[in-house]
Amino acid sequence: MRFLYNLTMRLLTPVILYRLAWRGLRNREYFGRWRERFGYFPDPGLGSSIWVHAVSVGEVNAAAPVIEALRLKFPDQAFVVTTVTPTGSAQVHKLFGKRVFHVYLPYDLPGSVGRFFDRVRPRLALVMETEIWPNLFFTCRRRGIPMVMANARLSARSLKGYGPVRPLIRAAIRSANFIAASSQQDAERLLKLGARPLSVRVVGNVKYDLRIPDGLAEIGKAMREYWGPARPVWVAASTHDGEESAVLRAHARVLRRFPDALLVIAPRHPERFRPSAQLCRGLGFRTLTRTEDGVA
Numbered sequence: 001m002r003f004l005y006n007l008t009m010r011l012l013t014p015v016i017l018y019r020l021a022w023r024g025l026r027n028r029e030y031f032g033r034w035r036e037r038f039g040y041f042p043d044p045g046l047g048s049s050i051w052v053h054a055v056s057v058g059e060v061n062a063a064a065p066v067i068e069a070l071r072l073k074f075p076d077q078a079f080v081v082t083t084v085t086p087t088g089s090a091q092v093h094k095l096f097g098k099r100v101f102h103v104y105l106p107y108d109l110p111g112s113v114g115r116f117f118d119r120v121r122p123r124l125a126l127v128m129e130t131e132i133w134p135n136l137f138f139t140c141r142r143r144g145i146p147m148v149m150a151n152a153r154l155s156a157r158s159l160k161g162y163g164p165v166r167p168l169i170r171a172a173i174r175s176a177n178f179i180a181a182s183s184q185q186d187a188e189r190l191l192k193l194g195a196r197p198l199s200v201r202v203v204g205n206v207k208y209d210l211r212i213p214d215g216l217a218e219i220g221k222a223m224r225e226y227w228g229p230a231r232p233v234w235v236a237a238s239t240h241d242g243e244e245s246a247v248l249r250a251h252a253r254v255l256r257r258f259p260d261a262l263l264v265i266a267p268r269h270p271e272r273f274r275p276s277a278q279l280c281r282g283l284g285f286r287t288l289t290r291t292e293d294g295v296a
Helices: 002-024 032-040 059-075 087-101 110-120 134-142 156-161 161-175 183-193 216-227 241-256 270-283
Strands: 049-053 079-082 101-104 122-127 147-152 179-180 201-203 235-239 263-269
Touching: 002 059, 002 134, 002 161, 032 101, 032 110, 049 059, 059 087, 059 122, 059 147, 087 101, 101 110, 110 147, 110 235, 134 147, 134 161, 134 179, 156 183, 161 183, 179 183, 179 270, 216 235, 235 241, 241 263, 263 270
Parallel strands: 049 079, 049 122, 079 101, 122 147, 147 179, 179 201, 235 263
Antiparallel strands: none
């Protein structure tokens, strides 16, 4: 199974690069630092490190209190934080600056993974959410690196989606020494996936440990004042490509009953801000954006 998986990953590499280039047309940052995704980057000279992986902005924010707690406990230890997206990279630099070393997560190819581990030399691996990459997990086990899955979540749909590779994923997840599940339902699904029962514990969602920014209540009051104290407002948050069309159709129906209703759309990925605004205007909605129009 592992041989077939590695063969498939190698065969898919051109497709992966094409997809990376396609995303680069919408976000130029995707055109940079490609070598890192294959484990090629200057050796940072770390004797050892604590490695934390967080896919994008949301996961980086969730990992922030965990990273800060670990830094307090291990003040002399170097920290490596990997992400997949440029927005995640930007958030790492915003939150931690040079206090951590950031590099993109390598593709799950044996050579790429090996080069990554040779350079960052982790003594502990912490993966946020449920990013199960077999070669990464197997390499941790083979090199004796303890692995923790933090804020682990698994939907019923994702559980079914593993399909034919489920035996491989089962073997990979059993490499994790500790799995901190977000809920009892997540824990049960992780066990069905193949996690070792003694390694799974329900600890809750670490996103509830995030510090509320100072002045957030005042910002909220100012936004409400700008929008109108009694105006109906609804929010479509963290939308993906294609979802805004359905949201806008619903908003058209809302306007029939509440003519002054306001819809706030917050796309999940920044590169989709402009296309979403263009879609709204193209359908005849009066549209303002925070970036271009300076609205609250």
